[in-house]
Amino acid sequence: xxxxxxxxxxxxxxxxxxxxxxxxxxxxxxxxxxxxxxxxxxxxxxxxxxxxxxxxxxxxxxxxxxxxxxxxxxxxxxxxxxxxxxxxxxxxxxxxxxxxxxxxxxxxxxxxxxxxxxxxxxxxxxxxxxxxxxxxxxxxxxxxxxxxxxxxxxxxxxxxxxxxxxxxxxx
Numbered sequence: 001x002x003x004x005x006x007x008x009x010x011x012x013x014x015x016x017x018x019x020x021x022x023x024x025x026x027x028x029x030x031x032x033x034x035x036x037x038x039x040x041x042x043x044x045x046x047x048x049x050x051x052x053x054x055x056x057x058x059x060x061x062x063x064x065x066x067x068x069x070x071x072x073x074x075x076x077x078x079x080x081x082x083x084x085x086x087x088x089x090x091x092x093x094x095x096x097x098x099x100x101x102x103x104x105x106x107x108x109x110x111x112x113x114x115x116x117x118x119x120x121x122x123x124x125x126x127x128x129x130x131x132x133x134x135x136x137x138x139x140x141x142x143x144x145x146x147x148x149x150x151x152x153x154x155x156x157x158x159x160x161x162x163x164x165x166x167x168x169x170x171x
Contacts, residue, residue, distance in 0.1 A: 014063075014067035016060075016063075016077060016160070017060040017061070017063040017064035017067065017073070017077060018060075018064060020056055020057065020063075020080050020084075020157065021057050021064070023157055024054070024056050024057035027053050027150075028050060028053050028054070028057075031046070031050055031146075034146070040138045040139055041138075042132060043108060043134040044108055044134060045090060045108065045134045045147070046132075046134075046147070048090045049087050049090050049091050049094065049147070052084065052087025052090060053083075053087060055083040055086075056080045056083035059076050059077070059079040059080035059083055060077070062076040063076040063077040063080060074165055077164065080161055081157075081161035081162050081165070082158075084154045084155070084157045084158035084161060085158045087150070088150075088154035088155045088158060091148075091150035091151040091154055092151050094134065094147035094150075095145065095147045095148050095151060098134070098135055098145055098147060104134040105134075108133065108134035108135065
């Protein structure tokens with residue numbers, strides 16, 4: 001435990017930003033692999049969780065670019081940690097929907113239809129898109145869904161970002 005603590009307290013803002021970018025890219029890459037290789041299409045809550053990683057990576061990139069300005073880098077790294085926390089919140093909500101603890105959003109019934117289309121185009125849209133419900137976990141490992149793992153990953157990354165903010169080191 002002391003080794004992990006020493007490693008985390010020694011992270012500089014520039015390195016932390018790169019870690020956040022790389023972590024976000026790996027999670028997003030994994031999600032896309034599950035989608036396009038594994039055939040597990042995302043529901044709307046899954047997509048919101050992905051956007052949290054995109055936002056975190058964007059803030060982390062800005063933090064890395066501003067790493068010479070400690071105050072600005074810290075501010076954007078703080079925004080990065082808030083993005084991870086937001087993603088954890090969305091993922092926790094998704095876990096609750098999957099377990100029937102509460103209902104999902106109105107968007108959780110499938111993608112919205114474009115009602116301005118002709119009848120034939122509307123029928124094609126209905127027949128050619130997968131309907132993915134938020135309340136059904138398409139995959140789990142050891143009884144934990146992808147949303148459940150995402151809670152842990154997002155919280156872990158948020159904690160690491162916050163821990164890095166508490167250090168006084170500069171890159």
